[in-house]
Amino acid sequence: MRKIIMLLAMVACVWTAMPAMAADSLAVDTLTADSAMALVDADLGGPADEDVQDGGLHKQLKRKFIEGSAGFMSLVALALVFGLAFCIERIVYLTLSEVNTKKLLKDVDARLEHDDVEGAKDLCRNTRGPVASICYQALLHIRERVEDIDRQLTNYGQVQVSNMEKGCSWIRLFIAVAPSLGFLGTVIGMVMAFDQIEVAGNIGPTIVAKGMKVALITTIFGIIVAIILQFFYSYILSKINRLTAQMEEGAITLMDSITNYKARNNG
Numbered sequence: 001m002r003k004i005i006m007l008l009a010m011v012a013c014v015w016t017a018m019p020a021m022a023a024d025s026l027a028v029d030t031l032t033a034d035s036a037m038a039l040v041d042a043d044l045g046g047p048a049d050e051d052v053q054d055g056g057l058h059k060q061l062k063r064k065f066i067e068g069s070a071g072f073m074s075l076v077a078l079a080l081v082f083g084l085a086f087c088i089e090r091i092v093y094l095t096l097s098e099v100n101t102k103k104l105l106k107d108v109d110a111r112l113e114h115d116d117v118e119g120a121k122d123l124c125r126n127t128r129g130p131v132a133s134i135c136y137q138a139l140l141h142i143r144e145r146v147e148d149i150d151r152q153l154t155n156y157g158q159v160q161v162s163n164m165e166k167g168c169s170w171i172r173l174f175i176a177v178a179p180s181l182g183f184l185g186t187v188i189g190m191v192m193a194f195d196q197i198e199v200a201g202n203i204g205p206t207i208v209a210k211g212m213k214v215a216l217i218t219t220i221f222g223i224i225v226a227i228i229l230q231f232f233y234s235y236i237l238s239k240i241n242r243l244t245a246q247m248e249e250g251a252i253t254l255m256d257s258i259t260n261y262k263a264r265n266n267g
Contacts, residue, residue, distance in 0.1 A: 073221060075181050080225045083174035086167045087232035094164060094239040097129040101246045108135055109257040115265070117142060130160035130243060131250045138254055146259060153251045160247060164240045168233070175229045182222020189218065 104127055111120040117139060124136035137156045141149050193212055 073185075073218065076178055076185075076218065076221050076225055079174045079178040079181065080228065083171055083178070083225070083229040084232070086170045086174070087229065087236065090167050090171070090236045091232070091239070094236065094243065097164070097243060098239075099127060099129045099131060101131050101250055104132060104135070105250055105253045105257075108139075108254065112257050112261045115261070117261075130157075130164065131246050133160060134247055134251060135254050138251075138258065142258055142261070146255070146262065149258060150255060153255070157247055157251065161240075161244055164243060168236065168240075171229060171233050171236070175226050175233060178225035178229065179219075179222040182219040185218025185222070186216070189216070 104123070107123055108120045111117070111123065121136060121139045124132045124139060134153055134156050138149050138153050141152050144152075189212060
């Protein structure tokens with residue numbers, strides 16, 4: 001519930017500030033460009049430099065965002081905000097789940113060698129991450145048969161993997177939705193262009209320019225949002241795969257330690 005409230009608060013802030021920020025940014029950019037052009041004309045008596053006229057890439061993107069259809073550009077922006085919120089939450093969760101697996105397993109094995117099962121449990125209980133969780137789960141069933149412990153590790157490992165992948169389906173959804181919204185804006189922009197042609201009764205560049213601009217801008221920004229989210233999603237998958245490999249390695253090492261413990265204590 002807290003995550004949902006934080007997400008809604010973030011979206012509300014962005015939604016409220018976006019029009020004002022865009023308008024202010026465009027006004028400042030225009031004023032800066034006009035001032036620079038006036039200074040160059042006064043000093044050199046010639047046209048302003050191309051970089052001063054056009055501005056940087058980020059300024060061009062802001063202008064194009066404002067020129068696009070407000071409805072579809074806002075939906076694409078929401079897809080970006082929600083997608084990034086889920087990506088950041090997963091990255092923080094997975095980063096906090098990472099521990100020094102080798103040191104943890106070495107400490108657990110040392111305690112089992114001294115028959116300190118409760119100490120090994122306390123160590124795993126006080127350590128964050130899925131590796132410590134599956135170790136603690138195995139130690140809870142240390143009195144059972146090795147086959148039963150191995151089955152418990154397998155089942156609990158699947159639960160931990162599901163916890164790590166929580167929210168990834170939403171990220172995949174926004175990756176698919178963003179370009180789809182862009183393509184929908186493209187279709188609507190084309191319809192607008194044909195409507196203008198029908199009203200004017202002829203085909204001219206100035207007649208269809210507005211509809212075509214909306215069509216292309218929405219497509220561009222939808223693809224940009226999908227690319228950004230895809231980079232984050234790939235990074236999240238790499239962290240999940242690394243943690244899964246650590247869990248499998250930890251389970252194998254722990255089973256060896258438990259087998260040695262049971263052999264010393266006659267099962």
